[in-house]
Amino acid sequence: MTAGLVLQYVVVALAVLLSAWVVLKKQAPNAARRLRIALALPLMRDGRPAWMRAVGRRIAPVPIAANTCGGCDSCGPAQR
Structure with missing residues (x-):
């Protein structure tokens, strides 16, 4: 296999993975x-290295705030 074919x-594999994601x-x-x-x-x-923890923080999704009020689910600022 030549280097061009491997590349x-x-x-193509990266494009397929990205589209699947x-x-x-x-x-x-x-x-x-x-x-x-x-x-x-x-x-x-x-105990993991700092670079590995940084990758984990980058992969982790944004935490979802718990809905403690049981109200309308619009916990943002009041609209006027």
């Missing part, structure tokens, strides 16, 4: 969130 396969996020956002959590938690454990 072509790598680029976009479809997963659109069609199953909860599953995508659980997958991100499952990938990030092992990287963020105590």
